[in-house]
Structures are given as C-alpha cells and as structure tokens.
Amino acid sequence: MARILIVTWDGGGNVPPMLGIGAELRDRGHDVRVLGHPQQRATVEGNGLMFAPYVHALPWTPERIGSGLAFLISSLRLFTDPRPAEDVRAALRHRPAELVLVDCMSLAALRAAVRSGLPTVVLVHVFHSFLTSAWARGPIGALATLRGMRPGPLWAAADRVLVASDRELNPAGVGPLPTNVRYIGLVQGRNIRQAAPPNPAVLVSMSTMDCPGQAAALQAVIDALADLPVRAVATTGGAVDPAALTVPANVDVHRCLPHDDVMPEVSLVVGHGGHSSTMRALAHGLPLLVLPLFAKGDQPAVGAAVATAGAGLMLPPTAPPARIRDAIRTLLSDGPHRAAAISIGTRLRTQDGASAAAAEIEAVLTTRADELRKRRGQEEPSSGG
Template sequence: MTHFGIICPPVTGHLNPMIALGYELKQRGHSVSLLGWEQHREMVEATGIHFVPILSPRQAPQPDQKITSSRRMRLRHKLHRLKQRLQPVDHQAYTQSNGISALRIALAAYQHWSAIALRAAPAVIKAKGIDVLLVSETSYGGSTVAEYMGIPFITICVGIPRHQSSAVPPYMTSWPYQLALWARIRNRLTYAWLDILQRRILRLLNRYRRDWNLVPYTTLTDSASPLASLACLPKAFDFPVSLPHNFYFTGPYINDICRKPVTFPFDQLSDKPLIYASTGTLSNQASVYRCIAAACDGLDIQLVISLGGKGRDVALSNLPGNPLVVDYAPQIELLKRASLVITHAGLNTILESLAQGVPMVAIPGVLDQPGAAARLERSGAGKFIALKQLNAKRLRKLIQEVLQDPTYKDQARQAQAVIQQSGGVKHAAAIIEDVLDLAHISV
C-alpha cells in the first residue's frame, strides 16, 4: 500500500474535496497524510486522515543534505527577501475587494502558501515516509517539492482547470465560449496579462528549482504532473477544449463523512419552496445578503442564508422578509430540500447543487467563480449576475425566471445524472491507483 501526502491551500473550497479524496484512498487500504495548518487539524483527523502540521518558513527545518552549505545560505537570503515583501493573505481585505484587487490578494496568498510548502514540506515528507503527493493545482510549490524529493505526484484540480487554450476564456472571466478570431485574441492577451500577475510566484518557484538543480519553469502550467491531472469538474460541464491524454474529468469529490456536523433548526423550516443562499467569500457581505433578502421578500418561498462562519464579521439585522440566517448550515441536507440555490459560484457549491438536481442563480465574485458561473449558464441549469450589476430588482427577476421555468430544473436533473455516472471520488481514486501501477510505482 502507498503512503499519500496531500498538499493544498488552507481554505475550505480546497480542503473539502481533497479530504474526500484522501478518505476514499484510506478506505482502499492506503495511508494518507494531509500537510496543513494547525487550525484544520480537527476536521482532518475526524476522517481518520493523519494530520501533519506545516510550519511557517521561519520555524521550518532545513531540507535534507542534498543542498550544500553555500546553496543553503543563498536560499536563506532569498527567502528573507521574499518574506520582507510577502505577508499572509489578508482575509478582511480580500472579502472587501473584488475584480483585479481580490485576484492580486489571492495570488499573493498562493505565493505565501507555496513559500511555506517549499521551505517546510521536504523535511516533513522525508520524516513521514510519504511515497506519492496529491497536489492541488494552485499549490504551485507542491510539484517542485515532489521533484526535489524524487517522488511522483498527481495534480488535482478542485476548481476550474487552469488550461490556457485560446478557445477557452480565462478562468477568472465570465466570458462565454466563442470561437471567433476576436475572442481567441482577447483570451490570449488576457492569459498574457495573467502571466504577468503571476510572475512573482514563478520567480519563487524557479529560485528553488535552480538551487535544487531542477529545470526552471517557463509558466505555472509547467507545474502540472506528467503522470496525471484529475479535475472535479464533469467533462460535460466544461467548455470544449483539447486536453493532454493524461487529463481526466472525474466528477466532484463529495463525502458527507468528511463534513463537520452542524446544528441547524430544522423545525423552523416550512412547507414552502426553499431557497438556500450561501455566498462564500463574496465582497461587501452585508450588502449582498440584504440584496438577496430584498429580492426574495414577498415571494412564496422560505429563504435560508448561511453566513459560512462569518457571523461575527457581518452585522445583519431586520432583513427584509425575515429569512432564517445561520452562521453555518448542513449544506448537503439543505440542498436535498432546496428548490433553488443562490451561490457565489464556488465550484464546490455548484457541483454539490447539481449533484442534487437543484438549479441556481449565481453571483460570482473572484478567482474562478466567474468562469464557473459562465459554465453554469451554458449548461442551462442556472443564470448568473455580475456583482457590479447586482441589485434586488435584477436578482428577483432571475430568481423568478429560474423558479418558474421548468427548463432550468430539467437541465439541473440532467447534470445530476451526468455527475452520478461520472464516478466522482471513487473514479478518481481508481485512476490514481491505475496511473501509479502503469508507471510501475508500487501501490
């Protein structure tokens, strides 16, 4: 059996699917360790997955003796310069931003997390005897760590895949799929601009790669595994694109046992159609929630709003229509009862909603949320409205359209059937085992 190590950003949208994948591999007899942040120890260990804390760069031990003393000194100096200009993600600034500002903050977070993994993970991997790494696509340092340690790794795409094809709009845009020449040129120029925004991450990786005698990356897409890349996205939900032979669409990684139990007042639910609203890390939270409540006020429905743990940061009182507002909600249970979901277009929520056959209205925020919203609308299972265009009147119109037009429900049910046939986390685990077996790596 294999000892798998998981490296992913310390955020729920990455942790939930990666933990579900790790749990499935553990059920197949493998050992699984998640290299993470101390605050997530409880949620990881509750599934039986071994939790290994990743120390900060300042506290982390040195990598093994493959690095000479002179190279180690240069590495320390470069890391010191990096820490002078790079701070951990400012969650408050992120949630109060949108567009390019939020994208810059998120990329700075990816850089920070990559720096920690590059500095701390090698010693941890060696000490724990990890054989194979499962690396989230945006954990850019994970592939370099795996190469340095001489162990195989597999890329896991828990969001919109970052493939850079001129026919596919960049993940952080809500542009529709178009084959016109002008659209391809626009896409290519936007990818070039995105490469500029990401160049600090690339420089960080290449500093380590040069010091570790690895071939430097040309772009961040070079960090994908040569063995396999797996996407939680069902193929039918993505834009048409030509992909490498080792890229697999597996469907979402969902497992109720990987979720922390949540207390919820089910006795307060009525017999009216349920609208469930969960907006993740959208900006201007209070104004968005008030807009959702105002849009639903007067409709013959019951609105449940989940704050996603932000209750202490979002001051809400006297919302129109008196919706049921909770800090956390048992999302899967509510999706089974819901007639409509209002979402920030986080891919996990979209896929979990489609897995229950529930149509959506999306209010995409940042990162790959616009791209996910564009794919949702293209699937016919929902509509989206840009955050800058959001007001109660427009949102109410979309809510009524999706609730009253049976086409959206029908398309959501078709997507549900596709997801059920995709195999999801079991299919992903089987692919991982098969790929390692074909590569003559013991599993």
C-alpha cells in the same frame, strides 16, 4: 499499501474533494496524511485523516481578506509563496511517503514534490480551462513564473493531473488535453439525491472566503427574498457576520450548515459561482442564480457555464433587489431551467470522483513500482558461467 502525503491549503471548495479522495484512499488501506494550514486540523481530523500543519508557509486567513486589491495581493502571496516547499520536504523527512497528492494551486509544494522524485499527482478543483488560461496566464501565473514556479511545466511534470469536474460543463480549452490529464468527475457525498421539496424554498450560499462586495450582495439577495412567498435559509461562512445583516421573517441566517442536508429541501440555490457549491447544487438537480463576486476568479466562468447549459441565470453582484427578485421568480417556476438542472443532476450523480481518483493514484503507484523493478533488473550484473 502506500504512504501518501496530501498537500492542500485553507480555501473553500478546494478542500472537500481533496479530503474525499483522502478518505477513499484510507478506506482502501493506504496510509494518508494531510499537510495544510494549521487551522485546518479540526476539519482534516474530523474526516478521519492524519494532519500535519504548515510551519514555514505564510499565515493565511480566508475569512478576512478585504477589498478587491487586498484580495488580489493576498492571493498572490498565498499561491507564489516559496515556503510551503520546505514544509513538504520536512514532512517527507519526518515520515517518508511513496506518493504526493498536491492541490493544483499549491505551486511551491508541487515543485518540491516533483523535485523529490516521488510519484506526484495534482488535483484540479476548478474548470481545467480556467486553470490553464486565466489563472496560469494572469497575475498569479506571471509572479509564480518570476519565482521559478511557472504553472504549466509544473503540471506537465506530474504523473497525473486529476480534474474533479464535469467535462460536459467545463468550457472547452484550446487544443487537446495534455496526456497526463484525467477527468474523474465530481467528488461528492453519499447522500446526494434529487431534490423534491414540498414547498418553494431557497438556499443562499456565498463564498466562505472574504470576496469583494460579498456582504452587500448577500443583503441585496435577502432583501429580494423579503417580498416573495418563499422560505429561505442563508449561510454566510466566516466572512460575513449574520448580526450585520437585516433579515426578514422568511429568511433564516446561519454561519454554516451542511449543504447536502439542506439542498434536498429547497427548490433553488442562489450563490456566487464557486465551483464546488455550484456543482453540488446541480448534482441535486437544482437551478441556480449566480452572482459572481470575484471577476478575476473562476466564478464568472462557472456562472456562464450554468447559464449556457440552461440550468440557471447569472446577474452582476451589484444587481439591485428588484432584479434579483425577478430572477428568483423565474427560476422557481417549473420551466426549462428546472428541467435542465434535473437532467444535469441525473448525470452528475453517476460520477464517483473519489473512487476514480484513487484508481488513478493506484495506477501511478503500480507503474512507478514496475519501472523501478525494471531499472533495478537492468542494473544488476549478469552472473557468469
């Protein structure tokens, strides 16, 4: 079996699919180690994987980013920081690996992995069309290019680019997919099932990152729920203090709850359009009300995909409580939105992204090993008679 180095960063929805793939590789007998921000140790080790912290990379705290401008500046610093490359090199010196699996947005780490000559696989945890257009061609891609880390050529240099998303929901990109891109489907828990709640109930889940206007949007949703005959649970992550919210009797607020435990008991999810949480809700067959918090991120594209598929509605994050309340009433009914979400969920629950990713990674390892053996055979001198 192979030694595999996984390189990630402390975001939100990018982490679960990477750790799910890591766990699948470990269960197949591979030696898996995860390199990430120091505060990720408990999460990584809690998933039964070995962990190594960044030493050279700039510190990053997703819970306290600030305004829209501060959010952009923090993102630019995170994704164009060249220092993670040294962490990758140091990790490979300390414990050599046969393959590197890298987050698609960790550009310096990806460049170091490609330059190492090792088989390199990229994990995409957002819509592929968003990554290669708005993200790669926006401010992050422009600054990365100036720093010698142009995203497109780096992804093209990888042996595989694995997209942990649903191809039918992903908006169509321009032209055919690159030959190294594979859709693997969702990486999800084993207890995903069709929600069948006995009573109207709502889950409100905003970003674990400190997105602009998040506290105000969360309060508006809670205010909208106050006058409805439903029970609701809201999770704030580390970005919003529950004590800072005005909460009615029919709403319970928590910093964190396992969504796969809560979703089977609710009828609707209200969220920010994060790819991971949205796909998880759809996998449970739940319609969504999406309020995209970060206009420059993938959240508007995710919300639009949900609305286009007929599985939910999208409102601006500044929508007043009355408008949010009307949307919740519509989505709680047994209408076309619920039927569409149930249909999508039936499809998504057949996907096993972790297993598909592991199979692709093992195929890369086999191909590279065969190429090495062939090259060595060609270099060996023929014996004389």
